[in-house]
Amino acid sequence: MRHIISVLLENEPGALSRVVGLFSQRNYNIESLTVAPTEDGTLSRLTVTTVGSDKVIEQITKQLNKLIEVVKLVDLTEGAHVERELLLIKVRASGAQRAEIKRTADVFRAQIIDMTPSVYTIQVVGTSDKLDAFIQAIGNTSVLEVVRSGVSGIARGEKILGL
Amino acid sequence: MELLSGGDMLIRALSDEGVEYIYGYPGGAALHIYDALYRQSDVKHVLVRHEQAATHMADGYARAAGKAGVVLVTSGPGATNTVTGIATAYMDSVPMVVLCAQVPSYLIGEDAFQETDIIGVSRPIVKHSMSVKNPEEIPEIIKKAFFLAQSGRPGPVVVDIPKDMTLPNERYEYSYPSKVKLRSYGPATKGHTGQIKKAVDMIFEAKRPVLYAGGGVILGKASDQLTELAKILDVPVTNTLMGLGAYPATDRQYVGMLGMHGTYEANMTMHHSDLIIAVGARFDDRVTNNTAKFCPNAKIVHIDIDPASISKTVTVDVPIVGPVDQVLNEMLDLVKGAKKEIEKEALVSWWRQVDEWKAYHGMRYNSDGEFIKPQQAIETLYKVTKGDAYVTSDVGQHQMFASQYYKFDKPNRWINSGGLGTMGFGLPAAMGIKLNFPDNDVVCVTGEGSFQMNIQELSTCKQYNLPVKILNLNNQALGMVKQWQDLNYEARHAHSYMESLPDFQKLIEAYGHVALRVEKLADLESAMEEAFAMKDRLVFMDVMVDPSEHVYPMQVPTGSMRDMMLSKTERT
Numbered sequence: 001m002r003h004i005i006s007v008l009l010e011n012e013p014g015a016l017s018r019v020v021g022l023f024s025q026r027n028y029n030i031e032s033l034t035v036a037p038t039e040d041g042t043l044s045r046l047t048v049t050t051v052g053s054d055k056v057i058e059q060i061t062k063q064l065n066k067l068i069e070v071v072k073l074v075d076l077t078e079g080a081h082v083e084r085e086l087l088l089i090k091v092r093a094s095g096a097q098r099a100e101i102k103r104t105a106d107v108f109r110a111q112i113i114d115m116t117p118s119v120y121t122i123q124v125v126g127t128s129d130k131l132d133a134f135i136q137a138i139g140n141t142s143v144l145e146v147v148r149s150g151v152s153g154i155a156r157g158e159k160i161l162g163l
Numbered sequence: 164m165e166l167l168s169g170g171d172m173l174i175r176a177l178s179d180e181g182v183e184y185i186y187g188y189p190g191g192a193a194l195h196i197y198d199a200l201y202r203q204s205d206v207k208h209v210l211v212r213h214e215q216a217a218t219h220m221a222d223g224y225a226r227a228a229g230k231a232g233v234v235l236v237t238s239g240p241g242a243t244n245t246v247t248g249i250a251t252a253y254m255d256s257v258p259m260v261v262l263c264a265q266v267p268s269y270l271i272g273e274d275a276f277q278e279t280d281i282i283g284v285s286r287p288i289v290k291h292s293m294s295v296k297n298p299e300e301i302p303e304i305i306k307k308a309f310f311l312a313q314s315g316r317p318g319p320v321v322v323d324i325p326k327d328m329t330l331p332n333e334r335y336e337y338s339y340p341s342k343v344k345l346r347s348y349g350p351a352t353k354g355h356t357g358q359i360k361k362a363v364d365m366i367f368e369a370k371r372p373v374l375y376a377g378g379g380v381i382l383g384k385a386s387d388q389l390t391e392l393a394k395i396l397d398v399p400v401t402n403t404l405m406g407l408g409a410y411p412a413t414d415r416q417y418v419g420m421l422g423m424h425g426t427y428e429a430n431m432t433m434h435h436s437d438l439i440i441a442v443g444a445r446f447d448d449r450v451t452n453n454t455a456k457f458c459p460n461a462k463i464v465h466i467d468i469d470p471a472s473i474s475k476t477v478t479v480d481v482p483i484v485g486p487v488d489q490v491l492n493e494m495l496d497l498v499k500g501a502k503k504e505i506e507k508e509a510l511v512s513w514w515r516q517v518d519e520w521k522a523y524h525g526m527r528y529n530s531d532g533e534f535i536k537p538q539q540a541i542e543t544l545y546k547v548t549k550g551d552a553y554v555t556s557d558v559g560q561h562q563m564f565a566s567q568y569y570k571f572d573k574p575n576r577w578i579n580s581g582g583l584g585t586m587g588f589g590l591p592a593a594m595g596i597k598l599n600f601p602d603n604d605v606v607c608v609t610g611e612g613s614f615q616m617n618i619q620e621l622s623t624c625k626q627y628n629l630p631v632k633i634l635n636l637n638n639q640a641l642g643m644v645k646q647w648q649d650l651n652y653e654a655r656h657a658h659s660y661m662e663s664l665p666d667f668q669k670l671i672e673a674y675g676h677v678a679l680r681v682e683k684l685a686d687l688e689s690a691m692e693e694a695f696a697m698k699d700r701l702v703f704m705d706v707m708v709d710p711s712e713h714v715y716p717m718q719v720p721t722g723s724m725r726d727m728m729l730s731k732t733e734r735t
Binding site for chain 2: 010013014017018021025055058059062063065066068069070071072163
């Protein structure tokens with residue numbers, strides 16, 4: 001099953017490499033990974049999406065917790081949560097296609113953030129599924145370039161992951 | 164406040180940490196640190212002949228003393244030569260601090276002479292690692308390194324020290340912190356009381372219980388508590404390879420080591436038990452055999468300081484995360500204060516069964532024929548050293564024979580590379596122990612293959628007068644490899660022969676030590692007596708043993724714990 005593990009990490013050189021190294025060392029999957037400093041400059045927040053059996057996910061969280069630089073972590077998929085991913089996609093857009101792509105973008109509440117006479121650059125925000133659906137809707141032939149941010153997530157309601 | 168250079172701070176911090184010996188090898192990037200060492204006398208340095216040996220010396224000391232061993236090496240090849248030793252310590256949770264000099268910080272990343280990213284190289288095999296970015300941080304980093312290495316589940320910590328952090332003319336205020344605070348690190352200090360109660364209730368209900376004790380009991384200094392609990396409950400006890408000595412081997416309740424080359428009775432007891440109380444053990448693949456067939460009727464209580472060890476391979480019923488000594492103390496209080504007690508009748512019939520298994524096999528081997536059997540060599544060693552030596556081993560058949568036939572009654576006496584299986588570990592480990600415990604007998608049980616992997620340390624032994632004893636079970640082959648080839652490859656002995664063995668006698672003598680060669684059983688005991696009587700000399704005992712001998716029992720691959728070969732012809 002797919003899990004989103006959110007990690008508070010000491011914002012120190014080498015900390016990220018330990019997290020990534022752990023996944024390859026122990027043969028765990030990384031589907032996506034995002035990391036950036038938080039409002040507290042000493043901490044980074046890292047979100048990793050991974051796939052594995054309950055036993056594997058339990059080991060992943062335990063092994064992550066063993067890393068000295070990991071301050072706290074939570075498996076967001078264990079509770080109600082919100083997840084978002086950002087997609088930047090560059091598509092060929094000329095002639096009649098331009099209007100069609102614009103309409104598709106509107107349906108997905110996507111935004112055209114840059115354009116030339118023959119190219120649109122579109123931004124889509126949503127769950128990973130929504131991003132997949134948008135790429136499918138646009139159709140492969142016109143896609144020139146795809147950049148995805150990887151998933152960020154946060155628990156719903158009062159629950160927080162903090163010090 | 165005192166002003167010290169980075170190099171001086173480093174050595175002073177070691178001294179403030181109570182370090183007496185460090186093991187190492189100098190080189191360009193480490194020269195400021197070596198100069199700081201030279202200008203003081205609190206911290207003594209042992210010069211090895213290869214950095215790997217420095218790590219094993221520190222490791223041997225750490226396992227025997229229960230405190231972190233310290234290694235100092237230069238950058239690049241000095242640092243990479245420690246990798247096997249760090250991995251060895253990591254796999255067996257041995258506290259160790261490895262100080263690696265590094266090229267000056269302004270050269271890092273430029274592929275400078277003797278530059279290696281040792282933090283990156285060692286990342287998967289350390290508990291933690293740190294780089295010095297500013298000389299003023301040195302005391303705090305050293306304090307942290309020792310704290311991390313020795314607390315919780317112990318392990319090796321690497322500290323990377325660029326040369327410009329140790330410049331002799333740049334001085335900083337020195338004070339050694341009395342403690343460290345790490346917001347992201349807090350090993351459990353106490354087991355969950357509810358879980359401990361649950362475990363005790365299960366013990367009272369069990370009809371066929373067994374205590375399965377691992378290296379964590381020794382690392383956690385909980386042998387006394389384990390022994391007391393076993394005695395009160397009157398249950399059978401088995402130790403893992405790493406746990407030998409955690410429970411006294413000569414005690415009636417002891418059923419021997421379990422696992423791949425464990426005793427028949429230990430493996431049978433485990434397989435047929437209805438409750439396994441695992442203490443500081445990790446259900447590793449050399450213990451469980453096929454986990455799908457592991458102890459089908461047993462409920463499992465697992466006490467361990469490391470939550471990641473719990474349900475990693477075998478799913479357990481009652482996990483208890485905490486220091487083993489504290490958890491066992493709490494269990495003891497509950498057991499002693501309980502109105503219930505363990506089911507006596509069930510226990511009587513359980514013991515009848517266990518004793519039957521003991522009587523059926525025990526430890527036996529065929530001692531006919533012209534050769535000395537390796538088992539006889541270990542039994543004689545046990546007799547001559549009165550069972551009280553520190554025994555280190557290398558890796559292979561001799562290691563298994565030593566673990567099976569030397570009966571360890573005390574913890575910290577059996578020193579071997581159980582997890583990583585590092586050939587070349589035994590001699591330097593023995594040296595580290597002898598240096599720190601000069602009044603005790605220290606013997607390295609080895610074979611021709613392993614011994615030659617760190618043979619250069621005979622020179623270090625001469626320099627520092629380390630009169631260790633070396634028992635070479637000479638079967639003129641890589642015995643364990645050959646055994647597997649006999650069993651699984653129709654005796655095609657691909658590269659398992661040491662086709663040109665050196666003349667060990669001449670070799671040992673060239674290094675300035677004493678060598679004895681034993682070919683007849685009749686001479687074995689007197690030769691060992693003679694060797695151990697030479698208190699001030701390193702003596703190498705080259706004992707020619709049966710080259711065709713195999714280690715048994717041996718679990719059958721993909722089977723359960725009870726599926727064993729008991730000899731070349733018998734199977735369970």
